Amino acid sequence: MTRAHDDRGADSLEPIAKADRLLVALDFDGVLAPLVDEPMSARATARGGAAVDRLAALPRTTVALVSGRSLADLRIIAEHDDASRIWLAGSHGAEHWRPEGTPAHVDPVAADTASASLAEAVTADARRLVADVPGVRIEPKAYGFALHTRxxxxxETASAQAAIESLVAQAAPGWRRRTGKDVVEFAWRHEGKDTAVAELRKATGASAVLFAGDDVTDEDALRSLCPGDLGVHVGEGETAASLLVPDPDAFAELLSALADLRAS
Structure with a gap:
């Protein structure tokens, strides 16, 4: 694994910067934005946001945010509007937004009212189970919910997790379970960030992909990268990424360097 502050870290960017069509796919929390206690207060660092905008404006370059957040919440924290050039994949790739003039996303799963109703009921039960547990929060998601214990x-964490795990095992045993930093998420949609990146690669015609993430849920995408792609892990921990940076500020520097190389 290479660290970005090594000379080899800068060298890792040169091949990806020269790609004919480049897809830059990024998780948001912990990558562009520091992790915060109040999830909806997360915002990209100024330098990271500026680097994203520079890259998105370059020819034959697509920037996409690939997040576990619901699409609605991702648009808020990313300060994203309908004029944006930045593509979005929310709910681990189950929800998509694309700029006007790009290929439309077709959801392979038709509206499932039974699963949606079950998700609403199970989420309500989960909230009741942990309502009196200090520091614990249930976040409704587009296709399920997340248990936050930050x-x-x-x-309190152990008690809440045990109660929620039991609830889901009984009420929705087929749901997908994902773990992250102080969060456990349950959803009836099973898409992962690997499928999101694969779909974005196909839709954009990318010849190379840079994917960056910071958490366990990003490893599916990192493991799915092809020869000629570049995987970046922000923070510490075991990872399939080939390049490691310590925090969002350092990643913003990396993105800025990529924008410089790509522009030249």
Missing amino acids: LAGPD
Whole structure:
């Protein structure tokens, strides 16, 4: 694994910067934005946001945010509007937004009212189960819910997780379970960030992909990258990425360097 502050880190960008058609696919939380206690207060760093805008404006270059957030929440925290050039894949790739004039996304799963109704009921039950547990929060998602324990102590976390795991095992045993930093998510849609990146690669005609993530849920995408792609992990921990940077500020520097190389 190469660290970006090594000389080899800068060298890793040169081949990807020269790609004929480049897709830059990025997780948001922990990558462009520092992790925060209040999820909806997350915002990209100024330098990271500027680098994203520069890359998105370059010819034959597509920038996409690939997040576990619902599409609606991702648009808020990314300060994203309908005039944006930046593509979005929310809910781990189950939801998509594309700029006007690009190929439309066709959802392979038709509206499933039974699953949606079950998700609403199970989410309500989950909220009741942890309503009195300090520091624990249930976040409704587009296709399920997430249990957040960032502000909870070890005992409260263990108690809440046990209660929620039991609930889902009984009420929705077929749901996909994902773990992250102080969060466990359950959803009836099973898409992952690997499928999101594959679909974005096909839709954009990308000849190379840079994907960056910081959490366990990003590893599916990192493991799916092809020869000639570049995987970046932000933070510490085991990863399939070939390049490691310590934090969003350092990643913003990396993106800025990529924009410089790509523009030249």
